[in-house]
Amino acid sequence: MITLSQINQRVVKIPTLSIDRGATAVIGPNGSGKTTLLEVCAGLTTPTQGTVLIDGTPPREMEVAWVSSSPDRNILFSTVRDEVASPCRFAGLSCQETESAVEQVCDRLGIVHLLDRLTRTLSGGEKGVVALATALVKEPTVLILDEFDAYLDHQTLAGITRLIQPSSVRYLLFCTQNMALASAADQVIFLKDGQVLASGRPGAVFNQIRTEGFSPLFFWMEGGRCT
Ligand SMILES: Nc1ncnc2c1ncn2[C@@H]1O[C@H](COP(=O)(O)OP(=O)(O)OP(=O)(O)O)[C@@H](O)[C@H]1O
Numbered sequence: 713m714i715t716l717s718q719i720n721q722r723v724v725k726i727p728t729l730s731i732d733r734g735a736t737a738v739i740g741p742n743g744s745g746k747t748t749l750l751e752v753c754a755g756l757t758t759p760t761q762g763t764v765l766i767d768g769t770p771p772r773e774m775e776v777a778w779v780s781s782s783p784d785r786n787i788l789f790s791t792v793r794d795e796v797a798s799p800c801r802f803a804g805l806s807c808q809e810t811e812s813a814v815e816q817v818c819d820r821l822g823i824v825h826l827l828d829r830l831t832r833t834l835s836g837g838e839k840g841v842v843a844l845a846t847a848l849v850k851e852p853t854v855l856i857l858d859e860f861d862a863y864l865d866h867q868t869l870a871g872i873t874r875l876i877q878p879s880s881v882r883y884l885l886f887c888t889q890n891m892a893l894a895s896a897a898d899q900v901i902f903l904k905d906g907q908v909l910a911s912g913r914p915g916a917v918f919n920q921i922r923t924e925g926f927s928p929l930f931f932w933m934e935g936g937r938c939t
Pocket residue numbers: 722723740741742743744745746747748749
């Protein structure tokens with residue numbers, strides 16, 4: 713379990729919060745603190761006050777992988793192969809171990825055909841999947857996706873979420889404005905003005921916040937009308 717106590721960081725003020733193993737969606741209006749909460753859980757930001765423990769251990773002592781909402785912010789190397797291999801190389805794995813891990817994760821995510829491409833020639837969605845492969849290659853315990861779905865079509869997204877599940881990832885935390893995607897998570901956390909207004913099973917949370925304009929039904933109706 714991920715436990716947060718007395719967290720105070722930017723707008724985020726959370727006295728206590730528990731996050732169970734599995735997939736957790738963080739939803740809420742713009743500026744409500746979703747990314748800040750994910751950064752605190754990842755250990756990317758040390759809160760000015762409070763503690764986060766993942767199965768009793770601080771995030772910085774765990775294998776935590778982060779994929780940003782902006783594909784270009786994730787990519788560091790000029791070829792896909794070097795990009796996906798980079799966490800293994802930074803960790804000092806042998807060439808053989810690295811090559812095998814890269815082939816396996818790219819095979820699982822269906823991007824073997826991209827391995828020899830230059831990263832600057834990839835589409836936004838392809839960069840996103842390459843970033844996900846890079847995050848997964850060393851089998852993290854915690855995978856955090858910060859509005860990762862923004863560039864992906866529904867089919868790619870559905871395939872990818874299925875592929876993450878059987879991996880070593882114990883906790884998948886993601887924030888999204890896609891309420892259909894959030895409703896498929898094990899747990900949903902609704903933030904408003906930095907406070908947790910609801911947390912629990914998706915059905916219960918969407919029921920609790922139905923006057924806030926965040927629900928899968930609202931999403932489909934409004935999305936359908938606007939596009
Ligand atoms: N590095 C920073 N320094 C100071 N304030 C920040 C920083 N990053 C974010 N903030 C502020 O903290 C608040 C919460 O931002 P955050 O990005 O966590 O919200 P969010 O819910 O993810 O927003 P969005 O849906 O718009 O991406 C915002 O008011 C934002 O301006």
